[in-house]
Amino acid sequence: MANEAVITGVGIHKFGRFPNMSVEELGKYAIDMALADAHIEFKDVQAMFLSNSGTIYPGIGPKTAFLFGRTTIPIVNVEAACSGGGACLRMAQMAIKQGEYDIVLAVGVEKQPKGFLAPTISGYEPWQALAGLDENPMYWAMDARLHMAKYGTTIEQIAMVSVKNHKNGVLNPNAMYQKETPLEEVLKSRVVCDPLTLLMFCAPNDGAAAVVLCSKKAARKYTKKPVILASCAHRMNPYPEFGVGNYFGYKTGNKAVTTLAAEEAYEKAGISPEDLSFVELQDTDASGEILFSEELLLFKEGEGGPAVSDGVTELGGRLPISTDGGIISKGEPVGASALGQIYEAVVQLRGQAGKRQVANAKVGLCHVRGALGHSCVTILKI
Amino acid sequence: MAEQVPFKEGLLTTPLSPLENVRLKGIKCRACGSLALGESKYCINCTSKDVESYVFSKYGKIYSHTVIRHAPPPPYPQESFKPFPVAWVELDDGLVLVSEITGCGLDELDFGKRVELDLGKGWVDDKGNDVIMYKFKLIK
Numbered sequence: 259m260a261n262e263a264v265i266t267g268v269g270i271h272k273f274g275r276f277p278n279m280s281v282e283e284l285g286k287y288a289i290d291m292a293l294a295d296a297h298i299e300f301k302d303v304q305a306m307f308l309s310n311s312g313t314i315y316p317g318i319g320p321k322t323a324f325l326f327g328r329t330t331i332p333i334v335n336v337e338a339a340c341s342g343g344g345a346c347l348r349m350a351q352m353a354i355k356q357g358e359y360d361i362v363l364a365v366g367v368e369k370q371p372k373g374f375l376a377p378t379i380s381g382y383e384p385w386q387a388l389a390g391l392d393e394n395p396m397y398w399a400m401d402a403r404l405h406m407a408k409y410g411t412t413i414e415q416i417a418m419v420s421v422k423n424h425k426n427g428v429l430n431p432n433a434m435y436q437k438e439t440p441l442e443e444v445l446k447s448r449v450v451c452d453p454l455t456l457l458m459f460c461a462p463n464d465g466a467a468a469v470v471l472c473s474k475k476a477a478r479k480y481t482k483k484p485v486i487l488a489s490c491a492h493r494m495n496p497y498p499e500f501g502v503g504n505y506f507g508y509k510t511g512n513k514a515v516t517t518l519a520a521e522e523a524y525e526k527a528g529i530s531p532e533d534l535s536f537v538e539l540q541d542t543d544a545s546g547e548i549l550f551s552e553e554l555l556l557f558k559e560g561e562g563g564p565a566v567s568d569g570v571t572e573l574g575g576r577l578p579i580s581t582d583g584g585i586i587s588k589g590e591p592v593g594a595s596a597l598g599q600i601y602e603a604v605v606q607l608r609g610q611a612g613k614r615q616v617a618n619a620k621v622g623l624c625h626v627r628g629a630l631g632h633s634c635v636t637i638l639k640i
Numbered sequence: 641m642a643e644q645v646p647f648k649e650g651l652l653t654t655p656l657s658p659l660e661n662v663r664l665k666g667i668k669c670r671a672c673g674s675l676a677l678g679e680s681k682y683c684i685n686c687t688s689k690d691v692e693s694y695v696f697s698k699y700g701k702i703y704s705h706t707v708i709r710h711a712p713p714p715p716y717p718q719e720s721f722k723p724f725p726v727a728w729v730e731l732d733d734g735l736v737l738v739s740e741i742t743g744c745g746l747d748e749l750d751f752g753k754r755v756e757l758d759l760g761k762g763w764v765d766d767k768g769n770d771v772i773m774y775k776f777k778l779i780k
Binding site: 373374375376377383384385387388389390391392393396397399400401403404407448449450451452453496497498500504505506507508509510512 | 666736
């Protein structure tokens, strides 16, 4: 494949709350780690894309880069809600594939205050906020209810996603929450939007992640075993978008954006769902993991719930999902979360995940889904 | 006397008085049949320009529902917050829209239950005008 892009370095700043660090400093920490991992210095980077949503301002990419000293390389900010990191990686991949660059940096940085996201980040209009129709969990709760009614998915199965992801999070030093939550505790935590409870949701927070992307040819100089970026797809949801940031629709029968992005990613990579060793997906809430596991074609419609209760998606199961604890454990630094998934996937594919290592990991899929209809699906392999 | 203004331009028929005659309006695409809320020269589904104005039915049913039990983020007034039911309402025409549901308790909603357009004052804007907002009322 012409100018195939490979990953030679990854870095992460723990996801959590870091009041004493600026968003740019978080980014520098992750970039330093990724550069060291790739055996290069910042001066070797030829282009940079930086994803951010919550603290975005026109100079955020350059200001982060300038922490390494002044540079003349092109730096572009990327914003695509919760899919920003994926969109950023897609830009970096295209820069390599196009043939002009050999070493490109994709960075995601974020600082989010505690609590619900501010209405504007999710694309709500002022009247939606004044009417109280801008609480993201309400949309996920209504999706969950439909799935439960249509397929018999149970609230226990939804809660088990949270139990699993918190369990995985205990094994991940970069997660904000490293504490197990028993099933009863999840079910009995405060109801946010019926039927979903507090411990079923991710929390917005701070964090950063960085990925060094190389052309396959240039990578040979730095590593014998790069992780191959088999495909990266970024799509928007067709009409209707019955979700965050929106308020009306019509049942057109169009496919969901996650499915569109997944089909594109599978086709470009020449990979089918059966080939996957593990999956990182957008567990903004626990029910979302079940819905997205079906939209990603990992399971048939209606079988996402039983896949959780049968242990298919836990560590040691046939297809582990969110081995790093997902954003339910890590928290969601919106602009950085997708590259946090890439970090985990690379660590897994290199066999460096320690206690959460998936045996014989060969192919991994990362999925994000954001407000207003963004979705990115990335497939990595060794 | 405070003037009455719509929550957003182009989504309600005019005049706003008498309120009982006001309906939600939008477009119907002649090419693909899709409905959309609000005025537009293009179909939001297929981008066709062959669209006609459409006034929506005031009746519909619950497509899915939940209860907001935690105050939405500011600028929603935090101090006066009380939990309230919301739903995706599927109008008899087929348009689906998100709405607060009035005239019922927090545990009374269910799939398929009938609802009716309930327009009224939602809030006061910064010029002191009454903002007319849509909600749907459970038909009992």
